[in-house]
Every structure is written in C-alpha cells, then in structure tokens.
Amino acid sequence: MRSSSLILGLVMALTVTGAFAQAGQPPAPEDNPVVRHPQDPGSRLGDTPRMIVKFRSASTTDRAQVQQSASGETATNSLVTKFAGRAGLAIREARGLIGGMNVLRIDPRPGESFEQQLERVRSDADVEFAVPDERRFPHAVPSDPLYTGQWYLQNAATTPSAINAQAAWDTSVGSAGVVIAVIDTGVLYGHPDLKRANVGGRVLPGYDFVSNSAIANDGNGRDSDPTDPGDWVTAAESASSGTFNNCGASNSSWHGTRVSGIIGALSNNSAGVTGITWNPWILPARALGKCGGFDSDIIDAMAWAAGRHVNGIPDNPYPAKIENLSLGSAGVPCPASYASVIADLASSGVLVVVSAGNEGGPVDTPANCPLVAAITGLRHAGTKVGFASLGPEVALGAPGGNCVNTGAGQPCLFSIDTTTNDGTTTANNFTYTDQFNINVGTSFSSPIVSGIAALMASVNGNLNSAQLRARLQEGATTFPVSADPTVPMCHVPAGQNDVQAAECSCTNPPTPSTPGTCGAGMANAVGALNAALRPIAAVVRPPNGSFGAGQAVALSGAGSAGACNRTIATYAWSIVTGTGSLTSTNTAATSLSAAPTAPDTVTVRLTVTDDKGKPDTADVTISSNTTNSSAPSNAGSNACPAAIPPPPPVSVTVAPTSVTLNSETGTQTFTATVTNTPNTSVTWDVNGAAGGNSTVGTISAAGVYSAPLNAPSPATVTVRATSADDPSKSGTAQVTITQGPPIDVSLTPTAANVPAGGGTQQFTATVTNTTNPTVTWSVNGKTGGDTTVGTISAFGLYTAPGVVPSSATVTVTATSARDTTRSASAQVTIGSPGSQPSASTPSSGGGGGGGALDLLGLLMLVTLGRRFAPKWLRAYRGS
Amino acid sequence: MAVSRVRTLLTLVLGCAAAACAQPRADVAEAQTSTCTLQVIVALDTAPDAALLADLSRVSGAHLELIRTMTSNLHLLALQAQGGDSECKAAMERLRGDPRVRSVDVDARRKIQ
Numbered sequence: 001m002r003s004s005s006l007i008l009g010l011v012m013a014l015t016v017t018g019a020f021a022q023a024g025q026p027p028a029p030e031d032n033p034v035v036r037h038p039q040d041p042g043s044r045l046g047d048t049p050r051m052i053v054k055f056r057s058a059s060t061t062d063r064a065q066v067q068q069s070a071s072g073e074t075a076t077n078s079l080v081t082k083f084a085g086r087a088g089l090a091i092r093e094a095r096g097l098i099g100g101m102n103v104l105r106i107d108p109r110p111g112e113s114f115e116q117q118l119e120r121v122r123s124d125a126d127v128e129f130a131v132p133d134e135r136r137f138p139h140a141v142p143s144d145p146l147y148t149g150q151w152y153l154q155n156a157a158t159t160p161s162a163i164n165a166q167a168a169w170d171t172s173v174g175s176a177g178v179v180i181a182v183i184d185t186g187v188l189y190g191h192p193d194l195k196r197a198n199v200g201g202r203v204l205p206g207y208d209f210v211s212n213s214a215i216a217n218d219g220n221g222r223d224s225d226p227t228d229p230g231d232w233v234t235a236a237e238s239a240s241s242g243t244f245n246n247c248g249a250s251n252s253s254w255h256g257t258r259v260s261g262i263i264g265a266l267s268n269n270s271a272g273v274t275g276i277t278w279n280p281w282i283l284p285a286r287a288l289g290k291c292g293g294f295d296s297d298i299i300d301a302m303a304w305a306a307g308r309h310v311n312g313i314p315d316n317p318y319p320a321k322i323e324n325l326s327l328g329s330a331g332v333p334c335p336a337s338y339a340s341v342i343a344d345l346a347s348s349g350v351l352v353v354v355s356a357g358n359e360g361g362p363v364d365t366p367a368n369c370p371l372v373a374a375i376t377g378l379r380h381a382g383t384k385v386g387f388a389s390l391g392p393e394v395a396l397g398a399p400g401g402n403c404v405n406t407g408a409g410q411p412c413l414f415s416i417d418t419t420t421n422d423g424t425t426t427a428n429n430f431t432y433t434d435q436f437n438i439n440v441g442t443s444f445s446s447p448i449v450s451g452i453a454a455l456m457a458s459v460n461g462n463l464n465s466a467q468l469r470a471r472l473q474e475g476a477t478t479f480p481v482s483a484d485p486t487v488p489m490c491h492v493p494a495g496q497n498d499v500q501a502a503e504c505s506c507t508n509p510p511t512p513s514t515p516g517t518c519g520a521g522m523a524n525a526v527g528a529l530n531a532a533l534r535p536i537a538a539v540v541r542p543p544n545g546s547f548g549a550g551q552a553v554a555l556s557g558a559g560s561a562g563a564c565n566r567t568i569a570t571y572a573w574s575i576v577t578g579t580g581s582l583t584s585t586n587t588a589a590t591s592l593s594a595a596p597t598a599p600d601t602v603t604v605r606l607t608v609t610d611d612k613g614k615p616d617t618a619d620v621t622i623s624s625n626t627t628n629s630s631a632p633s634n635a636g637s638n639a640c641p642a643a644i645p646p647p648p649p650v651s652v653t654v655a656p657t658s659v660t661l662n663s664e665t666g667t668q669t670f671t672a673t674v675t676n677t678p679n680t681s682v683t684w685d686v687n688g689a690a691g692g693n694s695t696v697g698t699i700s701a702a703g704v705y706s707a708p709l710n711a712p713s714p715a716t717v718t719v720r721a722t723s724a725d726d727p728s729k730s731g732t733a734q735v736t737i738t739q740g741p742p743i744d745v746s747l748t749p750t751a752a753n754v755p756a757g758g759g760t761q762q763f764t765a766t767v768t769n770t771t772n773p774t775v776t777w778s779v780n781g782k783t784g785g786d787t788t789v790g791t792i793s794a795f796g797l798y799t800a801p802g803v804v805p806s807s808a809t810v811t812v813t814a815t816s817a818r819d820t821t822r823s824a825s826a827q828v829t830i831g832s833p834g835s836q837p838s839a840s841t842p843s844s845g846g847g848g849g850g851g852a853l854d855l856l857g858l859l860m861l862v863t864l865g866r867r868f869a870p871k872w873l874r875a876y877r878g879s
Numbered sequence: 880m881a882v883s884r885v886r887t888l889l890t891l892v893l894g895c896a897a898a899a900c901a902q903p904r905a906d907v908a909e910a911q912t913s914t915c916t917l918q919v920i921v922a923l924d925t926a927p928d929a930a931l932l933a934d935l936s937r938v939s940g941a942h943l944e945l946i947r948t949m950t951s952n953l954h955l956l957a958l959q960a961q962g963g964d965s966e967c968k969a970a971m972e973r974l975r976g977d978p979r980v981r982s983v984d985v986d987a988r989r990k991i992q
Contacts (some may be wrong), residue, residue, distance in 0.1 A: 057912070165928060184991070187992065211947075253991055255991040288989070288991060289992070291990070292986065292988045292989050292991065293917070293984075293988065293989060294986050294988055295948075295984065295986050295987050295989065296918065296920055296947075296949060296955045296986045298989060299920070299949060299950065300949050300950050303949075303950035303951065304950070307948050308951065309950065310949065310950045311947065311948045311949070311950070312947070326991065326992055327989045327990060327991055327992060328989050328990070328992055329987060329988065331992055335920070335982075335984035335985075335987075336922065336981070336982030336983075336984055337922065337953055337984045338918040338984075339984060340951070340952075340982070341950065341951065342980075343950065348920065357992055358992050365989075366989075367938040389919035441991075441992050442992050443991055573898070702909045742905050763973075
C-alpha cells in the first residue's frame with residue numbers, strides 16, 4: 001500500500017511537471033492573413049460604447065412597448081425608464097430589439113470605464129444579462145479566384161451540406177506543425193496551386209511505395225519520387241490477360257492531385273482554388289498506380305507516413321497526424337493486417353480518414369476497419385448522394401459532389417472543384433475541376449474531413465485519434481430530411497447486394513456512437529473547431545489493486561490541458577452515481593474518501609473549464625479495488641504544434657566550375673548535381689540564352705558545351721543549369737574562350753584533266769581546326785556546277801560536261817560549311833571526249849602519283865552508277 | 880518379319896499409353912496439373928527465416944516464399960498450392976491455424992474512389 005502510494009505520488013508529480021513544461025512553450029503565430037478586423041476587443045466597441053440589455057420577467061405591457069419600439073418607434077418604454085431611475089443612470093440612447101432586448105448607451109459616471117458600467121448594470125436584480133454591442137466583420141474570404149465555385153467550403157441556405165470553412169478560417173487556417181498524409185496515386189508537384197514545400201508550396205517529399213513496376217508506370221518499383229506519372233489504362237491492356245485484365249480503359253485520373261488540392265491547395269494567393277487548410281503540410285505516399293494498388297503497398301505507405309519503419313525505406317522525417325485514404329474495394333470484413341496497422345497508428349494519435357466507397361452499398365475496406373473515420377458522400381442538400389456507400393461504420397457525411405443538371409452540355413452544379421491536370425495519359429496542362437470537368441465521389445468527401453481534422457489538430461495538438469474522431473462528430477450538423485416525399489430514408493445495407501443507388505435521407509442517430517447510415521451528421525468545420533477548442537480532461541488514478549473497499553482513492557486532474565493558448569481555469573469534482581464523499585471539489589486533485597464495497601460502484605466526474613469558459617469532463621468509475629475510465633491520465637503537452645520547417649531548398653551545382661577552351665574546336669561536358677529533390681533534371685543556357693547561340697557557344701540538353709567559331713567579347717561566358725523543379729535555383733560555370741587557329745581547307749587533287757562527255761574526277765576535301773568538316777562544292781562559283789561547266793556531287797565527284805566549254809579550264813571549289821570564308825580550289829581542264837584523264841596533287845600532299853586516280857577515287861568510280869557513295873565512305877570523307 | 884511384329888506391338892503399347900495419359904479422370908487431371916497462386920500478408924511473431932517458411936509450407940500444404948518484409952510484423956508471401964482456388968483458401972486456413980501465425984490476409988487490390 002505504501003509503495004503504491006509512492007508510485008501514485010510520483011506519477012502525479014511527473015504529470016504536474018509536464019503541465020508546467022507545456023506552459024513554457026510559446027505558440028507559433030497562426031494569424032489568418034485575410035482577417036483585417038481589429039483583434040482588440042476595445043476597438044470593436046466604437047467611440048461611444050453601447051450595451052445590449054435584457055431584463056428579467058418584463059411585464060406584458062413592457063414587452064409590448066419593446067416590440068413596438070423594435071418596429072422603429074423611439075424606445076423610451078417604461079421598463080427602461082424604471083430601470084434608469086432605479087439605477088441612477090443617464091440613458092443617452094435606447095432602442096428595443098427582438099426578444100425583449102434593448103440597446104442602451106449610458107453616460108458613464110466620472111472615471112467609470114465601460115466594463116465597470118457593464119458590471120453596474122449587471123448587478124441590477126432585474127437585468128438578465130448585459131453584453132457589449134460589438135462591431136462584427138465579414139468572415140475571411142480568400143483571394144483565390146476559383147473560390148466562388150467551391151460551394152462545399154461556404155455556408156449557404158441552398159447548400160446545407162457545405163462545411164462553412166469560411167467561418168472556421170477566422171479561428172484557424174491551420175498550423176505548419178501538422179502533416180496530412182495522402183495515400184494515393186502520388187501528386188503533381190508542378191501544379192502551381194500545390195508545389196513542393198521547399199519552393200514555397202505545400203507538398204513535402206514523400207515516397208513511392210508501388211512495388212510492381214507495371215502498376216507504378218514510372219519505369220521502376222519503389223523509389224523516393226511520389227510524382228504521379230499517370231494511371232491510364234488502355235483498352236488493349238484491359239482486354240489482355242495480364243496485370244490490367246478487366247480493369248476497364250480509362251484516362252489518367254490525377255486522383256492524388258485532386259485529393260491534395262481539397263486538403264491544401266495554396267490559398268489566398270490570388271490563383272486557383274482554396275484549400276481547407278492553408279498551412280499544414282501535405283505528405284504524398286504513393287500506393288496506387290494503374291488500376292489501383294495492393295494492400296501490401298498501401299499498408300506500408302500508411303505505416304511509413306506515420307513515422308513507422310518500413311524495411312528497405314528511409315524513415316519519414318515528417319510523421320503525419322492525419323492520413324487520408326480515398327481508396328478501397330468492396331466485399332470483405334476489415335483484414336487483420338489493416339486492423340493491426342490502424343490500431344498501431346491510433347496508439348500514437350494518428351487519425352486515419354477513409355472514403356466509404358462508391359457502390360451505394362455496404363462500406364468498403366478499409367473504411368470498414370475499426371478506429372478509422374469512414375466518410376460517406378452527401379449531396380449539396382445534405383441527403384446521401386446515390387453512389388455513396390453507407391452503414392454503421394460511417395463516422396460522418398461530407399460533400400461528395402452531385403450533378404443536378406446532367407443533360408447534354410449542361411453543367412454539373414455541385415462538382416467538387418480542386419486541382420488536376422488535363423493530360424489523358426501523361427501530365428499536360430495543370431488545371432482545375434469544375435462544373436464541366438466534373439469531380440465527384442466519396443474520394444473527395446474524405447479529404448474534406450481530413451482537412452477539418454487538420455484544422456482541429458492545429459488548435460489543439462493534444463487531441464488523439466479517438467478524440468479527433470469524437471469531436472468531429474460532436475461538431476457535426478444534423479442531417480436534414482428531404483421534403484420530397486419520393487426520397488426514402490436511408491437504411492443500413494443488408495448485404496453486398498443491398499444497394500441504395502439513389503438519393504436518400506440520412507438517419508440521425510440519437511448519439512454519435514449509435515449505429516446510423518451516414519454517421520453522426522454532416523461535417524462542419526466551425527462545429528468541429530469549437531469542439532476541438534474544448535480542453536481535454538485527464539485523470540490520474542491509482543493502480544488497480546492498490547486500494548481496497550473503505551480506503552481513500554486519490555484522483556488528480558492535473559494532467560488536463562487546454563487547447564492552444566488556453567489554460568485550465570477551474571476543476572470541479574462531483575459524484576454522479578453511487579454514494580461517497582470527496583475531500584475537495586474544486587482543486588486539481590481530490591480523493592474519494594472510501595472506495596465502495598463490492599458490488600457497489602461510485603462514478604466521480606471531473607469537469608475542467610478553461611480560461612475561455614470551455615469545458616470537458618472525465619468520468620472515473622470506482623469499485624472496491626479498481627478504477628475504470630476512458631479519460632487519459634495526461635492530456636499531452638503539444639497543444640500548439642510547433643511549426644515544421646520546410647525541407648532544405650533545391651540546390652544546383654555545376655562541374656567543372658571553370659574551363660578555358662579554344663574557339664571552334666573547344667568542347668566541354670558539364671555535369672549538374674541537383675540535391676533536395678528527386679527531380680534532378682535541369683535546363684541549360686549560355687549567358688542566359690537557352691541552349692546558347694553561335695556567338696557565345698552552344699550547349700546541349702546533356703550539358704555538352706561547344707565553343708563558338710570566334711572568341712566572343714568578353715571572352716568569358718557563363719554556362720547555367722537551372723532546376724526544372726525549382727526554376728529559381730541554378731548553378732553556373734565560367735568558360736573562357738581563346739581564339740583558336742583558323743579553319744583550313746585543302747583539296748586533292750589540285751588539278752585534273754577530264755575528258756568531256758562524262759569523264760569524272762573524284763576530289764577530296766580535308767578540313768582542319770574545326771569539329772565540323774562539312775564542305776559545299778561548286779564549279780566556277782556555282783554550287784553543284786551545271787551542264788556547261790560540269791557538275792560536282794555532294795561527295796566531290798566531278799563530272800565533265802558533254803562538250804568542252806568555251807573556257808576549257810574550270811575551277812572546282814570546296815568551301816567550309818562552318819566558315820564560308822575558308823575554302824580550297826582545284827583547276828580542271830576539260831579535254832575532248834576520249835582524251836586521257838589525269839590528276840595532280842601538290843608535292844607536299846604526299847601519296848598519289850601525277851595523273852593517277854587515288855584508291856579512293858577509283859572506288860568512287862566503281863560506284864558511279866549509283867550516284868552516291870556508300871555511307872561508310874561518306875563518313876570517312878567527312879561529307 | 881519379326882522386326883515388323885515388334886514394331887507393331889511397340890506402336891500399340893505406346894499408343895495405348897499415350898491414350899491413357901491423354902484421357903485420365905478429370906478430377907485427377909485438375910489436381911495434377913493446376914496450381915493456384917496468391918500473394919498473402921502474414922503477421923508473424925518472428926521474422927520468417929528459411930526454416931520457418933519451410934515448416935509453415937509443410938503445415939499449410941502450400942509452397943510459401945517470402946517476397947518482402949513489410950512494416951512491423953507483417954510479411955508479404957507468395958503462396959502456391961496444387962489445385963484450384965479452393966486449395967489456396969484451404970492452405971490459408973491451415974496457415975491461420977498455426978500458433979506462430981497471427982493473421983493471414985489476401986493481398987487485395989484497392990482502387991480510387
């Protein structure tokens with residue numbers, strides 16, 4: 001007994017220490033950049049503060065007068081007059097409101113503040129309440145131009161299922177200390193409304209878990225790049241007997257990009273759509289590819305995203321608090337493998353949100369697994385959308401998109417607008433879904449709830465998986481019942497074949513935990529945030545068996561915690577069932593004086609209230625020697641999640657960093673090393689010109705630089721490699737170009753005698769001091785010659801004209817294609833038909849005798865009939 | 880002449896044998912020629928080394944091969960059994976009955992919704 005007490009005391013001491021440690025952490029600012037109204041309550045009162053006062057038990061006459069004044073008549077009714085006279089107040093302004101309330105402006109007494117004035121009015125016995133008449137402001141409206149189409153985030157009478165995120169954003173737009181994993185088809189990092197976290201975007205480096213390369217469709221199995229390469233399936237693939245048999249032909253879905261945009265498109269950036277969260281990070285864990293993906297990859301992705309180790313994969317440095325799974329398939333109970341990993345994740349506070357399915361029947365796997373938040377789809381009107389699966393496993397309903405105008409060319413009025421791409425196979429233009437590029441499915445109901453859960457975790461990071469789920473349900477809105485008598489009530493499916501494919505009215509369960517059809521209600525961001533802002537009551541209890549009947553049972557609520565920036569203000573203990581007494585009812589710790597005798601039990605309730613007046617309760621049921629409670633012993637110390645810094649920026653370096661090259665002949669292969677992104681591709685430029693040019697030199701896509709013909713001025717140019725992933729990041733190298741020797745062209749033979757009437761002579765041009773040995777051939781200045789002076793082929797084969805021209809000597813010239821100022825010529829004397837051909841070469845030329853054809857020329861003669869030299873010979877001659 | 884008779888006899892014997900092989904009882908043929916293959920996710924208390932896999936193969940009546948170890952205590956195995964799908968299911972049931980095995984699930988395909 002003694003040792004047990006010591007242990008209990010130690011536990012309590014550690015708990016209190018933890019609470020103090022929490023108080024010492026300054027929270028990260030989470031201001032809403034859109035909100036422009038003053039935060040100071042004083043400035044919200046205006047220059048002449050007024051109050052709204054309601055009196056108790058007003059007489060019928062008084063009420064009538066008040067109502068009359070509400071219609072516009074000056075409000076000097078008897079009730080207000082009596083009150084003013086009794087309290088000695090000088091009322092400057094009075095106006096009646098509905099419900100027996102009055103707006104009053106009262107002259108303050110000398111030195112009296114408005115708050116003191118309020119207290120004085122409240123102290124009057126006839127006053128039910130008196131509150132400041134404060135200025136209010138419109139809710140935050142983001143600057144994103146497509147926000148107007150995102151009906152599901154707004155709050156309109158015609159769309160009761162909309163989640164009213166706009167109002168919730170006045171409380172929080174989310175914390176950068178929260179990570180939401182998207183277990184899906186990957187993501188398009190390049191979408192301008194998403195972007196990588198280290199380039200000012202929302203998406204963290206994730207991982208590609210698809211192990212089958214055919215399904216992955218990115219050329220390999222698992223890798224560090226979760227970019228979505230597209231998941232299209234061709235008709236031939238679907239008809240084949242292979243991996244995609246019977247998958248059905250389909251275009252790429254860009255599903256993960258759609259889901260990510262709902263959760264966290266870049267918001268209030270005057271572009272595109274608005275995400276439900278504006279600051280939390282998105283972690284893509286790719287587990288689906290062509291025709292879906294397998295459990296073995298999905299489960300590994302789930303575990304990894306939560307920070308668990310997966311064999312062969314580097315650990316995730318950004319553990320997720322929320323995981324979104326917009327995936328599933330029908331037909332089986334929750335597999336044990338899913339159940340075990342979900343339980344493991346829940347034990348560390350991770351909430352798994354899963355779409356219910358699109359069959360209109362029973363909830364799919366893994367949405368039917370314990371501890372997840374399964375989400376079904378609602379129409380704009382709040383009824384279940386036909387395709388959405390339903391049943392007792394569902395936690396909540398959320399907009400799933402529905403089309404009410406489905407005629408040809410008509411818009412789908414209630415599509416879920418988000419980020420996507422218009423590529424039918426590989427990615428093309430980054431676009432958005434809308435009323436014509438429609439987007440519906442429970443896949444998009446789930447990320448709506450994941451986004452709300454992330455807002456909740458942002459304002460109260462201590463909420464664990466079960467608490468997040470329970471408070472999501474607590475904040476939900478009651479399902480409406482359709483006024484249309486032809487719309488039936490939804491029912492729990494009797495089996496896989498019991499499909500409710502048309503609209504039905506969701507049943508409202510009497511309590512959130514009661515099995516229903518569409519869950520506890522319609523997801524509501526404001527309600528959920530209000531629930532999340534409540535504190536968490538925690539109770540430290542003595543170990544079972546450490547006390548006995550009649551002995552004191554010590555309890556402590558010191559481990560309770562308020563939401564971010566809130567503290568526990570009061571503790572209240574009470575006995576709700578059974579008999580007994582408590583040593584204290586208003587302190588952090590208490591004791592039940594005597595444990596009951598079996599089989600009696602006593603239930604003690606702790607109610608904690610924070611400094612904003614929000615409560616939470618925890619019940620402890622005490623028997624003769626045990627205690628039982630669902631409350632934690634410690635609420636946690638992470639109410640304000642510390643902002644997670646983005647990954648290091650993309651870095652590009654180029655090697656070598658400097659080189660000196662000769663003009664024309666100089667070439668250099670540069671290598672770009674790109675770090676902090678799996679996308680290592682770069683684009684090259686020289687002095688800012690993409691690919692370079694003839695003045696500063698050129699550079700290929702592979703980084704091979706070729707110096708220009710002449711050294712530029714200045715002689716040093718800059719070669720730059722720019723990251724394709726982050727165009728603001730680049731690396732450079734300097735190239736200094738020195739003028740090389742001029743291009744030299746020589747010709748063999750230098751002179752020849754060729755008989756008219758078809759005689760030929762093969763010439764060979766040798767070009768040096770250049771990487772381009774190509775020449776163009778001319779006869780007497782005419783490219784290719786003509787029938788008068790003779791012709792010359794692209795390979796240097798001269799053919800004499802049919803008759804001897806007036807000038808029997810013609811000039812054959814080979815001109816460098818690279819530098820047209822450089823050339824060499826040979827003289828050809830055309831003899832009469834049948835005359836003896838001959839050729840001569842310079843004595844320094846080496847090889848070849850007087851008028852004899854060289855071996856190469858002879859070979860060319862053999863091929864005359866073909867008009868073209870063989871390929872290998874052309875290559876040999878460089879032409 | 881004698882050679883010719885031997886050839887005729889041999890042809891008859893081989894022909895009968897061939898005919899017998901070509902027309903066995905249908906159920907015997909299925910059992911002998913068809914196999915079922917599944918990928919299964921198995922939760923085990925210990926990592927499946929060669930000895931454990933061999934023992935579990937014996938218990939299940941199917942050939943088990945480790946594809947990869949997943950997270951925690953989960954392992955992706957290939958299960959191959961002689962016979963139709965029912966034999967694979969039966970092998971899974973036998974595997975589930977082994978005290979060293981916590982769970983066995985088919986590695987099923989999931990799709991976007």
